[in-house]
Amino acid sequence: MFNKIVVAVDGSALSLRALNKAVQLQALLPNVEIYLICVYKHHSLFEASLSIGRPVGMDIPDRVLSDYAKEVVIHAKEHAWQQGATHVRGFVRSGRPSRVIVKFASEKEADLIVVGTRGTHSDKDGILLGSVSHRVTSAAKCPVLVV
Template sequence: MFKRILVAVDGSMTSFEALSKAIELQELTDAEIYLLCVYKHHSLFEASLSIGRPAEMDIPDKVLSEYAKDVVNHAKQLAAERGGKNVRGFVKAGKPSRVIVEFAKEKGVDLIVIGTKGTHSDKDGLFLGSVSHRVASHAKCPVLVV
């Protein structure tokens, strides 16, 4: 049924719920799980527009990349605790919905599992998050929105 399941993680509770659902599916299909955290690229110009800057300014991409790596490592740890096996983690920069769809195509993913809302969404909102909506609209494989 499924050989490769992509789980988009961003540190939000809904992304970790999506991971739990992917692990349940893995138990049924023995699929490989790919965890992907996408961070938005920021140029030095964008960083220079910040109103408040520390004395030593880190490059935003470096900070965001490190955070994304932490999110993926945490998700891998959660997956192991929940019985997940054959789990690989990836970090990419770019527009999240576009990168998720492109990554799925590149890796031959059979299913994308994504949370309804991410870290930047209104937790009490009534509508599907913009990233999950775009992924579901543009992916060439099935998308399970959790």
């Protein structure tokens, strides 16, 4: 049924609830692998240079966001293991979250994508721009479980 499950995590409580569902599925199905992915928005060097009052030694936004995304993945892996998960791998990517999640799932030949209903964005963003979970469900080639 499911062999590879991609779980999008962003540090929000809802993404951890999505992860919990994936761990529950893993407990029911033998040999399921869970792939965690945290996506951050890329900032160009030009965007980074627009900050006039940037202190000396301050990292460019991409480095800071990448480091934060790595921490999110580490925390999510620890959370999954505490919930009883066995095969969990973590990944960090940059780009538009919905596109990156769908592309990543395709590359990994995932059988299922699990996402939270909302992440760290406000309700207003979800209504006006379309939520990441909505975009993923529209573009994914495999089933998507929205938690």
